[in-house]
Amino acid sequence: MSFKLLILSVLSLLLAACSDATDKLDEDFGHEKPRPRQLATDTPLAKDFRQQVMPILEKRCVVCHGCYDAPCQLKLSSAEGIDRGGSKEKVYDGERILGAKPSRLFIDAHHTEEWREKGFTPVLNERDQTTIANLQGSVMYQLLLQKERFPQQREGVLDEQFNYSLDRQEQCPNLNELEDYQDDTPLAGMPYGLPNLTREEFKTLELWIAKGAPMSESLPLSNEATQLVNHWENKLNGDTVKDKLVARYIYEHIFLAHIYFDALPISAETPPRFFKLVRSSTPPGEPVKIIPTRRPYDDPKVERVYYRLVLDPGTTLVKTNLPYVFNDEREKLWDELFYDADFNVESLPDYADFNPFIVFKDIPTQSRYVFMLKEAYFTISGFIKGPVCRGQVAVNVINDKFWVFFVDPASTANADVDSFVYEQANNLRLPAESSSNNLSVIEWLSYADGSREYVKAKSEYIKRFMDYEKGLDLTNIWSGNDNAALTVFRHVDSATVVKGALGKQPKTAWVIDFPILERIHYLLVAGFDVYGNLGHQVTTRLYMDFLRIEAESNFISFIPNEYREPVLTSWYLGATKELTNYLEDKNLMDSRPTGLKFDTEFPKAELLARLKSYVYAPEMLQKANAQYRVLEQDLPLKRLNSLPNPSVLNLPPVSFILIEDEKKQDRAYTLIRHNEHKNVSSLLYEEKNRLPSKDNAEIFKGFLGAYPGLIFKVKAADTDHFVSLFLQATNDQAFADLIANYGVRRSNPKFWKVSDHLHDLYREQDPVEYGLFDYNRLVNR
Numbered sequence: 001m002s003f004k005l006l007i008l009s010v011l012s013l014l015l016a017a018c019s020d021a022t023d024k025l026d027e028d029f030g031h032e033k034p035r036p037r038q039l040a041t042d043t044p045l046a047k048d049f050r051q052q053v054m055p056i057l058e059k060r061c062v063v064c065h066g067c068y069d070a071p072c073q074l075k076l077s078s079a080e081g082i083d084r085g086g087s088k089e090k091v092y093d094g095e096r097i098l099g100a101k102p103s104r105l106f107i108d109a110h111h112t113e114e115w116r117e118k119g120f121t122p123v124l125n126e127r128d129q130t131t132i133a134n135l136q137g138s139v140m141y142q143l144l145l146q147k148e149r150f151p152q153q154r155e156g157v158l159d160e161q162f163n164y165s166l167d168r169q170e171q172c173p174n175l176n177e178l179e180d181y182q183d184d185t186p187l188a189g190m191p192y193g194l195p196n197l198t199r200e201e202f203k204t205l206e207l208w209i210a211k212g213a214p215m216s217e218s219l220p221l222s223n224e225a226t227q228l229v230n231h232w233e234n235k236l237n238g239d240t241v242k243d244k245l246v247a248r249y250i251y252e253h254i255f256l257a258h259i260y261f262d263a264l265p266i267s268a269e270t271p272p273r274f275f276k277l278v279r280s281s282t283p284p285g286e287p288v289k290i291i292p293t294r295r296p297y298d299d300p301k302v303e304r305v306y307y308r309l310v311l312d313p314g315t316t317l318v319k320t321n322l323p324y325v326f327n328d329e330r331e332k333l334w335d336e337l338f339y340d341a342d343f344n345v346e347s348l349p350d351y352a353d354f355n356p357f358i359v360f361k362d363i364p365t366q367s368r369y370v371f372m373l374k375e376a377y378f379t380i381s382g383f384i385k386g387p388v389c390r391g392q393v394a395v396n397v398i399n400d401k402f403w404v405f406f407v408d409p410a411s412t413a414n415a416d417v418d419s420f421v422y423e424q425a426n427n428l429r430l431p432a433e434s435s436s437n438n439l440s441v442i443e444w445l446s447y448a449d450g451s452r453e454y455v456k457a458k459s460e461y462i463k464r465f466m467d468y469e470k471g472l473d474l475t476n477i478w479s480g481n482d483n484a485a486l487t488v489f490r491h492v493d494s495a496t497v498v499k500g501a502l503g504k505q506p507k508t509a510w511v512i513d514f515p516i517l518e519r520i521h522y523l524l525v526a527g528f529d530v531y532g533n534l535g536h537q538v539t540t541r542l543y544m545d546f547l548r549i550e551a552e553s554n555f556i557s558f559i560p561n562e563y564r565e566p567v568l569t570s571w572y573l574g575a576t577k578e579l580t581n582y583l584e585d586k587n588l589m590d591s592r593p594t595g596l597k598f599d600t601e602f603p604k605a606e607l608l609a610r611l612k613s614y615v616y617a618p619e620m621l622q623k624a625n626a627q628y629r630v631l632e633q634d635l636p637l638k639r640l641n642s643l644p645n646p647s648v649l650n651l652p653p654v655s656f657i658l659i660e661d662e663k664k665q666d667r668a669y670t671l672i673r674h675n676e677h678k679n680v681s682s683l684l685y686e687e688k689n690r691l692p693s694k695d696n697a698e699i700f701k702g703f704l705g706a707y708p709g710l711i712f713k714v715k716a717a718d719t720d721h722f723v724s725l726f727l728q729a730t731n732d733q734a735f736a737d738l739i740a741n742y743g744v745r746r747s748n749p750k751f752w753k754v755s756d757h758l759h760d761l762y763r764e765q766d767p768v769e770y771g772l773f774d775y776n777r778l779v780n781r
Helices: 003-029 044-062 079-084 112-117 131-136 139-149 178-184 199-210 223-235 241-254 328-339 365-373 376-385 415-423 441-465 514-524 534-556 561-571 577-583 603-615 618-628 632-642 645-649 716-728 732-742 751-765
Strands: 258-261 275-280 306-311 323-326 401-406 486-490 495-499 508-512 654-660 667-674 696-701 710-715
Touching (some): 003 131, 079 112, 131 199, 139 178, 241 275, 241 306, 258 275, 323 328, 365 415, 365 514, 376 495, 508 514, 514 534, 534 561, 632 667, 632 696, 654 716, 710 716, 710 732, 710 751, 716 732
Parallel strands (some): 258 323, 401 508
Antiparallel strands (some): 486 495, 667 696
């Protein structure tokens, strides 16, 4: 038999087997078709779902199945996501040659039938709705039952057959494939690699699925919430040309926001109800019809766009929670910057050729800058918590820790700046303007040339307008509110941003001006397509190199010329010849003299200290520091800031430490590992640029990061012993002993109890920022 005939024969057998399995299911339970499952909120089954079922799904399932990177795209954070089911297609695929079709929940399809047409397979029974059919025909139930039949070990490191790597081959079995999956991987029931549900939790889910998995519609809005929605929709849908351009600018900057109203009650018991701002083809007062474009600035292809507020029905997750308040203060600011500001808009720009510096040229530069600056934490969080956050190639453009400051907006308050920014629009254009299937090296080089031309023009502009006798001083730095300084932590393949200049001084710092901030947003938030191809993601990553260097150069401009090159060189050890040549550009390095006087030969350290004190009023600085400082009763934990390097090398990027207090005042801390690099300019060879012998760690009060790698539980009376063991954990065996004594492993029967307690503490600490943690990066140690 020829090889071709052999392959055809094997394929025929496989298809026949699948067909037989499908035929048997059809014979026993009827043909598949999506079933209506969402019930009116006041029905008993809907109430049971909200009160009994969803809490279990959230705290046992959504902690792994909640976002773009949920295994098999199975998002269990909403009724719509549960009904949609799973897919074998990966969202994060750094090797695809062609861009993928988007599969965003609530956007790219709105009915279960549409998701089936897009290749999503059900995890609930879609045949006859009988008890037996609902249980036998549900992938979700069969995987939960598999865990009950083959429970994992209850202590120690789990079997090596468990694979937790982000690039692991996902199985995503449908009903036809389930038997083989269970035979091949009996221990791979759900929750995968985490303790079994309690008997009560399992029976609750079993009964729910047996009844046909009835779910609840979203609870209706209160009259007060409805009035607020109506007010803001009217605000954002004015009829003048100016109103429309302003609304477009606002939307393109907050489309990822979790919008809430602080006029409504908010507490740990009453968390905020979040809304999303969407583009709709229907005006306020009519049902929303979302316009499903890849990017927020793509051509909507409708006569008029309306901006509408829709309730976000999904469970809130830390990794995607971007709170943004709508209140009187916000409206007053928008009126001042936009609606009542003295500028005219003659006509609306076309959607065909997008460049934010051209599209929004009629809105004063200062207005646009202040709009982002007042909420700098939110603006920078966009690229930290947006889709770009996932994956090492996306975030290896930044160091593991750096502080961020901002140029004072007063420097943009004149027509000359408006003209300069508009004149440089072509040099400031972004790769995100092009297709999600970008592969052109020539196109990429044009962006590099544009960046160099902009830096040169910026240098010449400064020469014309700068007061050289005065030079740069701290008055050139913004000190407006608690957003004036930020700390960014990178955790290998994710990141965290917090308000304030936290902890030990970082190696690097950024000073961001308007063109940098706007490009960061349109490069990594508005313009980043998570479904784009390899070329799109690579050019996005490479372009960000220029923005990082430019922001670092702004910072270095505040120290004397003779120190600038050595400092910058220390940040780019072993850089390529091309990058070295770029860094030596005098326009980048020497165009601005400093007016600051320094007392030591360490001006970088002096500058960081002075900036930290300058941007915050004393009481604001005290509050910012106190929020994350180790409490007096836990002072021994501060010794973890000086862990020996071998101990640090055993750490994952993020670890949570729960301190149990006899007085029931338990506290939580985060231990963050900082990976040191020669430079962060290499796209594919990061490991070659690593300096592990200089890795270090810092501890902060509260929760930083969405993906804990280790969890420790320590009685307050044992803190000294815990710290002592940690300091001695300089080899694998000693670290294993530390985890055996205080770690809460994946196998620990008390894992879920500790998890629930951590979530409760976080919700009490900050109900607005609160969200579920993600356990996909828990280590198996």
